[in-house]
Amino acid sequence: MRYKSTRGQVRDISFKQAVLMGLATDGGLLLPEKIPVLSVAELDSLAGLRYPQLAYAIISRFVGDDIPAADLRQLIERSYASFDHPEVTPVVKKDGLYILELFHGPTLAFKDVALQLLGNLFEYLLKERGEKMNILGATSGDTGSAAIAGVRGKDNINIFILHPHGRVSPIQALQMTTVTDPNVFNLAIDGTFDDGQRIVKEIFNDLAFKQRYALGAINSINWARVLAQVVYYFYAWSRIAAHRDDASVDFAVPTGNFGDIFAGYIARRMGLPIHKLVLATNENNILSRFVASGDYSVGRVVETLSPSMDIQIASNFERYLYYLLDEDAELLQQQMGEFSATGRLQFTTELLERVRDDFATLTVDTEQTLATIRQFHRQTGYVLDPHTAVGVKAGSTFRQGERPMICLATAHPAKFADAVIRATGSAPDRPDSLCEIENKPQRCQRIAADTTEIKDYLAKHALQ
Numbered sequence: 494m495r496y497k498s499t500r501g502q503v504r505d506i507s508f509k510q511a512v513l514m515g516l517a518t519d520g521g522l523l524l525p526e527k528i529p530v531l532s533v534a535e536l537d538s539l540a541g542l543r544y545p546q547l548a549y550a551i552i553s554r555f556v557g558d559d560i561p562a563a564d565l566r567q568l569i570e571r572s573y574a575s576f577d578h579p580e581v582t583p584v585v586k587k588d589g590l591y592i593l594e595l596f597h598g599p600t601l602a603f604k605d606v607a608l609q610l611l612g613n614l615f616e617y618l619l620k621e622r623g624e625k626m627n628i629l630g631a632t633s634g635d636t637g638s639a640a641i642a643g644v645r646g647k648d649n650i651n652i653f654i655l656h657p658h659g660r661v662s663p664i665q666a667l668q669m670t671t672v673t674d675p676n677v678f679n680l681a682i683d684g685t686f687d688d689g690q691r692i693v694k695e696i697f698n699d700l701a702f703k704q705r706y707a708l709g710a711i712n713s714i715n716w717a718r719v720l721a722q723v724v725y726y727f728y729a730w731s732r733i734a735a736h737r738d739d740a741s742v743d744f745a746v747p748t749g750n751f752g753d754i755f756a757g758y759i760a761r762r763m764g765l766p767i768h769k770l771v772l773a774t775n776e777n778n779i780l781s782r783f784v785a786s787g788d789y790s791v792g793r794v795v796e797t798l799s800p801s802m803d804i805q806i807a808s809n810f811e812r813y814l815y816y817l818l819d820e821d822a823e824l825l826q827q828q829m830g831e832f833s834a835t836g837r838l839q840f841t842t843e844l845l846e847r848v849r850d851d852f853a854t855l856t857v858d859t860e861q862t863l864a865t866i867r868q869f870h871r872q873t874g875y876v877l878d879p880h881t882a883v884g885v886k887a888g889s890t891f892r893q894g895e896r897p898m899i900c901l902a903t904a905h906p907a908k909f910a911d912a913v914i915r916a917t918g919s920a921p922d923r924p925d926s927l928c929e930i931e932n933k934p935q936r937c938q939r940i941a942a943d944t945t946e947i948k949d950y951l952a953k954h955a956l957q
């Protein structure tokens with residue numbers, strides 16, 4: 494299995510190189526040269542596998558000979574041992590919808606599924622090469638704590654996470670800032686997540702700096718993040734639809750940086766019978782406008798009840814666009830250039846038709862989010878977090894006949910207690926990991942959303 498960049502200047506690199514490179518050195522995003530397609534018999538053989546076994550069956554196809562099978566199995570087993578549910582990502586049925594619970598990892602959000610594995614993978618690869626790494630990432634709330642949990646206390650790794658000051662939930666902030674291991678550096682920037690993501694990309698694009706400080710990526714610009722998330726689409730399907738006469742399913746995905754739903758798109762290209770991917774956004778709805786009307790134009794980032802999705806410029810859109818443009822790297826590069834110059838892109842009717850074959854979409858605003866949490870709770874007793882509620886509202890809107898609609902539950906409601914209290918009148922139960930979190934010591938540096946200042950900070954604190 495070899496990898497290439499969407500911008501065409503990087504090709505024929507191995508899985509290990511792709512993981513360590515993160516953002517491609519030509520500024521693009523890495524993708525497999527060829528996506529493996531599973532036969533019906535191979536798909537059927539997934540039913541009944543434990544999560545780590547199924548993860549191995551999927552991930553190993555993208556790793557090839559790069560990591561010995563026994564080592565890869567062991568890395569996967571170890572990564573999911575930290576989850577508090579034997580199924581890792583269980584599926585529950587509520588009110589006619591299937592809820593795929595992705596919040597059983599250490600930081601109670603779907604990001605743990607990929608970042609527990611990526612942390613172990615980095616450790617493994619660095620040990621093998623006798624190298625060190627400085628991880629640099631941006632978060633709108635969930636990626637940060639999950640990445641920190643994936644590498645805290647590990648040798649030869651420092652981690653620097655930018656989060657938008659005051660724009661993540663109080664619990665999300667505490668899950669990052671109360672981790673005081675010496676290899677963890679939290680930077681609260683005066684700006685939005687989009688500012689943070691732009692800064693991270695600018696720093697990665699300074700190739701001399703990237704190399705000098707051995708920078709690594711934990712955001713979904715890193716292919717390994719997307720790959721690990723592909724697995725739970727197969728897992729959910731194997732649990733509920735593998736043996737049905739019509740084995741097709743729909744997925745509803747709360748969407749911010751487009752990584753999670755893009756993983757579903759990859760699963761579909763691999764032959765998983767996904768009929769529709771329902772792209773659900775909050776008021777930061779550039780992606781929803783794109784699918785609905787071809788209007789891909791950046792707006793201002795609005796603060797909502799679902800802060801992890803308060804994003805306008807979604808990283809993984811580039812990967813999707815690459816496929817939409819029939820893997821034409823030159824055209825892609827042209828389009829990305831136009832987008833950074835004008836903040837907008839236009840699409841032909843023919844392309845839009847293809848987009849609509851892949852996705853259905855809905856924008857869910859604050860009032861609808863609160864109403865969904867309230868009604869779902871009244872009808873089922875189940876408490877949705879506000880991101881999941883956005884997906885559930887969209888999922889119930891597009892549910893058709895007998896076809897299972899699987900809604901991704903991307904975070905535990907306890908991370909967003911204020912929204913839940915507003916909707917239901919009572920606070921969600923707190924898992925043990927959040928007990929006393931307000932009373933723990935914190936460490937965090939407030940900093941301007943300025944690339945040069947952040948580079949200076951990195952240069953001072955990086956492992957060398």
Ligand SMILES: N[C@@H](CCOP(=O)(O)O)C(=O)O
Pocket residue numbers: 631632633634635636637711712713714749750752753801802808
């Ligand atoms: N929603 C994310 C934003 C970063 O996205 P990623 O998937 O690229 O890490 C968050 O919670 O931080």
